[in-house]
Structure formats: C-alpha cells, structure tokens
Amino acid sequence: MPIAHTPTAVPVVVDEAKCIADKGCTVCVDVCPLDVLRISDLTGKAYMKYDECWYCMPCETDCPTGAVTVNIPYLLR
Amino acid sequence: MDEIKSGLTEVVCDILVIGGGTAGPMAAYKAKRHSPGARVVLLEKANVKRSGAIAMGMDGLNNAVVPGYATPEQYTKEITIANDGICDQAPVYKYASRCFEIIQELDGFGIKFQKNENGDFDVKKVHHLGSYVLPMPNGDTVKKALYRQLRREKVLISNRYMATRLLTGRDGQIAGAIAVNTRSAEFLVLRAKTVILCAGAAGRLGLPQSGYLWGTYENATNSGDGYAMAYHAGAALANLECYQINPLIKDYNGPACAYVAGPFGAYTTNSEGNRFIECDYWSGQMMQEFYNELQSGKGPVFLKLNHLHSDTIGKIEAVLHQVERPSRGRFHENRGTNYRERMIEMHISEIGFCSGHSASGVYVDEFAHTTVPGLYAAGDMASVPHNYMLGAFTNGAVAGEHAAEVAANIDLADYDAADVDREQQRVLAATRREDGIPPNQLEYKTRRFVNDYLQPPKVTAKMKLGQARFAEIREDMESAMVVRDAHELMRSLEAASILDCAEMAAFASLFRTESRWGLYHHRVEYPEKNDDDWFCHSVLRKRDGRMTAEKRPVAPYIVPIDESERAAYDRQRIRQHA
Ligand SMILES: Cc1cc2nc3c(=O)[nH]c(=O)nc-3n(C[C@H](O)[C@H](O)[C@H](O)COP(=O)(O)OP(=O)(O)OC[C@H]3O[C@@H](n4cnc5c(N)ncnc54)[C@H](O)[C@@H]3O)c2cc1C
Ligand code: SF4
Ligand code: SF4
Numbered sequence: 131m132p133i134a135h136t137p138t139a140v141p142v143v144v145d146e147a148k149c150i151a152d153k154g155c156t157v158c159v160d161v162c163p164l165d166v167l168r169i170s171d172l173t174g175k176a177y178m179k180y181d182e183c184w185y186c187m188p189c190e191t192d193c194p195t196g197a198v199t200v201n202i203p204y205l206l207r
Numbered sequence: 208m209d210e211i212k213s214g215l216t217e218v219v220c221d222i223l224v225i226g227g228g229t230a231g232p233m234a235a236y237k238a239k240r241h242s243p244g245a246r247v248v249l250l251e252k253a254n255v256k257r258s259g260a261i262a263m264g265m266d267g268l269n270n271a272v273v274p275g276y277a278t279p280e281q282y283t284k285e286i287t288i289a290n291d292g293i294c295d296q297a298p299v300y301k302y303a304s305r306c307f308e309i310i311q312e313l314d315g316f317g318i319k320f321q322k323n324e325n326g327d328f329d330v331k332k333v334h335h336l337g338s339y340v341l342p343m344p345n346g347d348t349v350k351k352a353l354y355r356q357l358r359r360e361k362v363l364i365s366n367r368y369m370a371t372r373l374l375t376g377r378d379g380q381i382a383g384a385i386a387v388n389t390r391s392a393e394f395l396v397l398r399a400k401t402v403i404l405c406a407g408a409a410g411r412l413g414l415p416q417s418g419y420l421w422g423t424y425e426n427a428t429n430s431g432d433g434y435a436m437a438y439h440a441g442a443a444l445a446n447l448e449c450y451q452i453n454p455l456i457k458d459y460n461g462p463a464c465a466y467v468a469g470p471f472g473a474y475t476t477n478s479e480g481n482r483f484i485e486c487d488y489w490s491g492q493m494m495q496e497f498y499n500e501l502q503s504g505k506g507p508v509f510l511k512l513n514h515l516h517s518d519t520i521g522k523i524e525a526v527l528h529q530v531e532r533p534s535r536g537r538f539h540e541n542r543g544t545n546y547r548e549r550m551i552e553m554h555i556s557e558i559g560f561c562s563g564h565s566a567s568g569v570y571v572d573e574f575a576h577t578t579v580p581g582l583y584a585a586g587d588m589a590s591v592p593h594n595y596m597l598g599a600f601t602n603g604a605v606a607g608e609h610a611a612e613v614a615a616n617i618d619l620a621d622y623d624a625a626d627v628d629r630e631q632q633r634v635l636a637a638t639r640r641e642d643g644i645p646p647n648q649l650e651y652k653t654r655r656f657v658n659d660y661l662q663p664p665k666v667t668a669k670m671k672l673g674q675a676r677f678a679e680i681r682e683d684m685e686s687a688m689v690v691r692d693a694h695e696l697m698r699s700l701e702a703a704s705i706l707d708c709a710e711m712a713a714f715a716s717l718f719r720t721e722s723r724w725g726l727y728h729h730r731v732e733y734p735e736k737n738d739d740d741w742f743c744h745s746v747l748r749k750r751d752g753r754m755t756a757e758k759r760p761v762a763p764y765i766v767p768i769d770e771s772e773r774a775a776y777d778r779q780r781i782r783q784h785a
Contacts, residue, residue, distance in 0.1 A: 132642055133689070163253040163262050163428050164421065165367070165389060165694065168208065180694060182420070184427045185534040188257040202538050206417035206458045 140178040141185060141203040142167065148197035149175040158189035158198055209692040211638055214393035215631070220246040220363070221614045222607075223384060223399035225370045226433065227251035228259020228426070229596055230586030230603030231405035232353040232362075233309075237607030238403075239360040242615055247362050248397060250386055252369040252406075252697070253428050256354055259407060260426050260563075260587070261596065264347035264530040266467050268320070269333070269595040271310060271341040272303045276330040279303035283766045285336050289490045289776050290566050290592040291723050291736070293446060293744060295762040297573040298591045298602070306601045310341075313600065316352040319345045331470035335486045335776055340466055347530045368395055369697055370432065372630050373402065373440040373582065376620025381581035383622060384436070385630050387700065392638070392693040396627055400614035401581045403606045404569065405599075406433030408451065408587040409708045411701065413557025413662060414654035415460060420647065422460045424453055424556045425587075430701035431708035433588040434560055434569065438707060443570040443578040443746045445590040445759070447715035448728045450663070451561035452494050454508070457554040461532030463510035468523050473512040476550065477505035484779050489564060491725030492776045498555060498663075498726050509550035520546045555726075557654075558662055560708060563587035563594050565727055570746060570759075575606035578748075581620070583610050636685070637699050643689035646699035653680050653706050661712050663729040670713045677710050710754065711747055718756040719745050 149155075152174040159167045159176060166180040167189060176197070183203060190198040201207075221242070224235045227249045235249040251258055272282045282303040287294040310328075314320060321329040321342040332338040343349075357364065368386040374396070376382045383398040410425020421427040438444060454475070456463050465475060465487035477483050477500050484496050500508050512520055524546065528536030544551060562568035568590035575583045583606040584590075586599035594602065637643070660673030684706065690699045721737035722730050744759040 131644060131687075133645060161254055161257040163258050163426060165253065165697075182427070182698075184421050184423075185537075186262050186426070187533050188262055191263070192257070200534060200537075202459070202534060202541060203417075203419055203422065205419040206415070206422050206460075207538070207541050 138181045139204050140181050141183050141201045142178040142189060143199045143201065144176045145197045146173060146175045148195045150195055151176050155194065157192050157194060161188040161192050163188070208390050209694050211392040211693050211696065215396065216393070217396045217398065218248065219398045219619065220248040221400050222247045222403065222610050223397050224249045224403045224405060225384060226259070226405035226407060226586070227255035227364065228405065228407055228586070229261050230599035232357055233600045233603035234403045234405055234585055234607035234610070235362045236356050236360055237604045238611040239362055241608050241611035245611060245614060248365060248399070249357065249362050250365045250368050250370055250397065252367070252389060254366045255357065255364050257350060258428065261349050262426060263533055264349045265343060265596055266346050266526050266530050267340055267342040268310070268597045269466060270339045270593065270597055271330060272306050272339065273310070273328045273330050273341065274307060275327065277337045277339060280766045281337050282339065284768060284772070285334055286593050287764070287766070287768055288772060289335070291491070291776070292742060292773065293566070293723065293761055294592055296765045297762060298571060300765055301573040301605065302591060302594070302598055302601050305605070306597050309597065309601045309604060316356055318343060318349055318352050333466050333469055334488045340470065365395070369700060370406070370436060371634060371700055373436050374622040374626055375440055375579065376622060378620070379580060380620040381579055382620040385627060387634055387696065388693065389697040390693050392696050394631060398619050398622070400617050400619055401583065401610035403583040403585060403610050404433045404437060404588060405586045405603060406588055408559055408561035408563060409434050410559045410561070411705055412559045412654065412708050412712065413657050414651070415557050417458060420650060420654070424455060424460050425559060425561065430704050431560065432701065432704045433584070434711065435704040435707040437569040437577065437584065438711065438749055440579055440582065441749055442582060443748045444711065445568060445570040445744045445746055447560055447567045447711050447747055448719050448745060449491070449566045449724045450712070450727045451559040451565045451567065452726055453489060453556040453564060454494065454497050454553055455556045456535065456538070457507065457552040459535060459538040460556070461535045463551050463553055464527060465510060467526050468510065468512055471519050471523055472515050473510055473523070475553070476509050476511045478507055478509065479505055480511065482781055485781055486779065490776050491565065491727035493725065493779050494555065494727065495725035495729065496779045501555070508553045510553055511550045512546045513548055513550060517547055558657065558712070560712070561587045562590050562592055563598065565724065566590065566592035574609040575602050576609065581613065634696070634700065637688040637690040638696060640687070640689045643687040644683055645689060646695060646702045649680060649684050649688060650698070650702040650705055653677065653702065653709050657709050657712070661709070661716065663726050665716050665728070665730045667717065667732055670717050674710065674713050677706060677713070681706060714754050714756060715745055715747050
C-alpha cells in the first residue's frame, strides 16, 4: 500500500527570529517528552516535525529566548 | 537524526531502573544510597529532566498520610473501601507508614508543602472519609529537584532509550532488558542483577473523543510498555479490568480540577447547577454516578466555581494554569471560559490501566517485588491501588532499597542470546518493508476498537468482537507494518504495547463475571457485586505462550473493616437526587 501525506496544522510554533538553534541551542528538542521537535537542516531553526504533541509545555518554558509557543491542537480546541 | 542505524552494545550494571518519571528517579536514588558502590542505570524513553506525569510538576499530593490528620490504619481502611475490598493491605499499609518520611525527604530536596499559620502541614479533605490532600506551592520544581539528587548520587542516566523486552535467565531470575535508541534504532542490552519497572500507566489505550492520539489524560509517552514487558516476562498482572477512567474537562485532557478547587469551595454539579455526588474523590463508584448523570436529562456535568469570590478564583487559576497541565488556561481562553462567569463543562476520559488512580497493575507485594524473581515494579504500573504521586515516590523508594539489597547478594543471571536475536528481528521487521501500513494507523484502529468494544458498560458479545478485531490487527502488524525512521520505529513498538494491553483489557474484563468498582468494571449481564465468587483478585499472566487468568485470594486484612463501613463508597449520590 503506498503511503500518502495528510496535511495537519501543528500546535507548536517557533518564532524563527528569536530561535538561536543556529548558535547551538537544542533545549526544546532535548526536553520534549514526545520527541517531536527537531532543528531544520534548511533553516537551522527549531520546528515541530511530528504532530504528536501532549501540549505539556516544557519546550516553551525551557526555551532560553521565548521563541516557542504551544497552542492547543485544532482537533480539540 | 532519526536515520535507522545498526548497532548493539552490551552494558552491565547491578540495578536497572526502567522509566525516569516519578517512581523511577526515586528508585534509582534510593538504590544508590543503599549501595553507593553499585552501578545503577536509569533508562528513560524521553529525558529524565522533563518526563512522565510530572513533567511540568504537580499541584499537590493527593494521598499524604500526615500525623495529626490521619493514621496509616485510617488510610489503609479508606483505600480498601474505595477499592471495593479487593486490596492486599500490606503494601498499602507500608506506603501509609513510610510516606511521611518521604515527604520530609522531598522537603529536604527543596520541594515545599503548604503549611498553615501554625507552621503545620495544611492538609485538605477531598476523600470520602479522611483528609489526605497536601498542596505544593512550588510544585513546578519537582523534576529539577529530583534531577539534582540523581546527579549528586552519580546515577547513570540513559535518555532516549526505550526498553522493549525484559531478559530472564534459565531459572526464571531476571537478567536485564533490551532497549532501542529512539533516534537511531541502535540496540542496547542491559544486564542487571535486579530490574525495577517504573514505566507508568497504560495511558494510550482508549482513544480520546477528539480522535487525537496524543490527547490522553496520561503523559502520552506512557503507552503501556511496562505492562507489556512484564506480561511477556511471565509476571502476574492484577485486576486489569479495574480500568482507569477519570472525570476531565470536556475536550481538554486534564482534570478541571476538584482536588485543587474543591477545598476553596468548588464542586461538581449537573447542568441545573445542583450537586449530585457527595464527594469529588475519584473512585469507580463516583465515576458511575458521574456517568449516570451525563447520560440522564440532567447532563452534562460541570465543575462550578462561579459562586466563588474573584480573588479566590485568582488563587485557583494561579495553581491550575501554572503547573501539572498548564495549557489548561490556554484551552479555556480559546473557548472564552472564565471561571468567574461560567461553569467548566466536564466529561469522562478514555480508558487506561493505572494503579495510580485505580487498581490495574503488575502484581507486587509490600517490597514492590513482582512474581518474577529480581523484577520489581513501582508507580502507576504496579498494583498498589490509588497510589498517586506520593505512592510512586514511596514505593519507588521501597523498590530501590530492596532491589539494591538483593543485588548485593547475587550474581548476574545469564540470558539466552537467542532471545536478543529474536527481539531484534521483531523490532526491525517493519523497517525492512518498502511499503505497508504505518504505525499510527494500526494504533488508531486498535484504540478505536478499544472504545467501541471495551469501554464500560461492558457487554460480553462486544468484548468478544473486540478480541476478533485485535487478532486481525495483530496479523497486519506482523505482516504489513512499515517504518521509515527511528522515531516511527518507537511508535511502532508503542503500537505493539498498546495492542497487548487491549488484549489484556478484554481478557481480564471477560474473566470477572460480576460488576465491581462502579463504572470501572460495570458488566451489563452481571450487574451485581458477587462477593461469594469474586471477592478475589483476578490475575492474568502468560503461560506457555498463551494468555491465562486465575483467581487469587485477597490477603487477610491487617486493618479490619467493619461490616457497616464497607459500603461507604457505594453511597455517593446525594439523597434528594437519588
Ligand atoms: C494530568 C495528571 C495530573 C495528576 N495530578 C496529580 C496530583 O495533583 N497529585 C498526585 O498525587 N498525583 C497526580 N497524578 C498522578 C501522579 O502524577 C502519578 O501517579 C505518578 O506521577 C506516576 O509516576 P510513575 O513513575 O508511575 O509514572 P511517570 O511519572 O509517568 O513515569 C513513567 C516514565 O516511564 C517512561 N517510559 C515509559 N515507557 C518506557 C519504556 N518503554 N522505556 C523507558 N522509559 C519508559 C516515561 O517516559 C516516563 O518518564 C496526576 C497524573 C496526571 C497524568
Ligand atoms: S529552545 Fe528556543 S532557542 Fe533553543 S532551539 Fe528551541 S526554539 Fe530555538
Ligand atoms: S508541548 Fe510538550 S509534547 Fe508538545 S512539543 Fe512542547 S514539550 Fe513536546
């Protein structure tokens, strides 16, 4: 069975202007319990790679520059 | 990151702790304190800094037995009654006797507990009979405080490793575990003299009504791996039909939360704004009344705070929107719900296994020892009922000390290399296919059928249909699941644990032909409690490769329960509404 991709609006948003992943920060990626954040090879900034969020907020709380915002996933908002 | 790499490393330690949420860090800390020279490994699927139910801290202890407010005897009695009599009291009594010492120790770590003007602990009444709820004003710092202690004691922490199977030696003694790196798929074989399972609840069993797989009450990392690993190692699991079902905010997967707001004067009501239950403490009997009200013309059900003073509500918000599930505030904001004006609509959660809140867990005695020699379990996945966070800490401590003591006097057991080989084949099978069914679809389908067929009220014919569907999903999982990176590999292994738990839930629920624990095990064809035949534990285990169930007598009570007290939790409904 071939696999298709279904679009989904992810709940976690990173303000790229504030994110300092290009200076070596990986805090949000390190702390996320569900391991759904990554640093993009393209932009050098953090982003939500997998739509598997518990909206628990360690990523937002621990980010040193306040770049992360956790929204409630649309399905239950 | 995430590409699948091959690799297998063997590590030798004395004590292996699996799961670094709440019970796990305490178990590792206590094991190291007991045997400073021992190698103690704490293995965690996520990152110990922010993992488990308490990733963002907790607002309070739900079951603190504090001298002056309650005695271990009173607590043991309350929990025995709340759990409908099916309770081996020894582990509950041990918990109740030791938990105050653990509170003091946590206090020493810098975690503060609320005190009144006289400097005494400010314990609140939420349970039906006694007072056990102790707020934590800096509850957001719990994880940091624990982490500091782990570093100080030089516990070896391995983050982002998911344990997949336990290893046992020829004589049945525990020999260690196999784990997979969640970002590279490399294997780790951990040999250990004793192993402590602290992998939390089976929280991704039922499907939240939103359909969002991750919108569970429990931290969604807790996919029931601990239950599945214990099962495959031949350990006994107790009373799995006593599901966890919690009253939550409708659509949002956190409590509203009566344990916090209740002591300030909030309470649960129906849509007419009337109380219908005597007590907001979570028990199966209370959940049955909650369910009945939801189904009646008086539903939905609400938490009412809008009669409270604005300043009081400010205090409640400061707790509920800061710790534990802080995104709760954002959820209310989106919906325009201000506690001052509107009641909070509530609903019931998906089903799960959890002894932290109910009583479904891996069977343990008062030393947190399972039925497999050298294997321990603590926290939500161990069978001590209504254990909550302080239970995870205290029984984690008990497990750590005992496991260290035993490890000091035995040798490593040899495992069978063929077991490791077989596990590698199982884990990697889905990575070797070019196309097929992705893990999220197998998981979704399993969990949808859990809702359709296993959720109470439980019906025999439905549960049997559920079993047939699960068998079909298992075939698909074994023949057609496809995984493309290491992250998906973790999800595929979780999907397998979830399917194991679904099968256990159906099997255990079919076994007990009576109703007990209110909504948790409401069997439509057997609506009554039947003490003559079923005043016992149901024990499930794998024997000769098959799932089996048997009865196990409840150990003679050490704290006697008067005939007149036994039904206290059955009287939940407020009289005028009965
Ligand atoms: C939303 C919420 C609110 C709560 N509120 C309260 C409260 O106010 N007061 C109270 O007393 N109790 C409360 N509880 C209950 C309490 O938090 C839990 O009972 C307790 O924290 C459970 O501890 P644990 O160690 O068993 O599980 P957790 O702390 O959840 O830890 C389990 C750990 O195991 C890890 N893990 C899982 N599978 C694997 C694997 N295969 N390999 C390696 N690691 C694995 C997980 O990543 C996790 O870190 C609440 C629970 C929840 C979910
Ligand atoms: S923690 Fe903040 S700054 Fe660091 S990588 Fe994440 S978003 Fe960027
Ligand atoms: S909210 Fe929690 S699960 Fe979601 S990305 Fe942040 S840390 Fe991860």
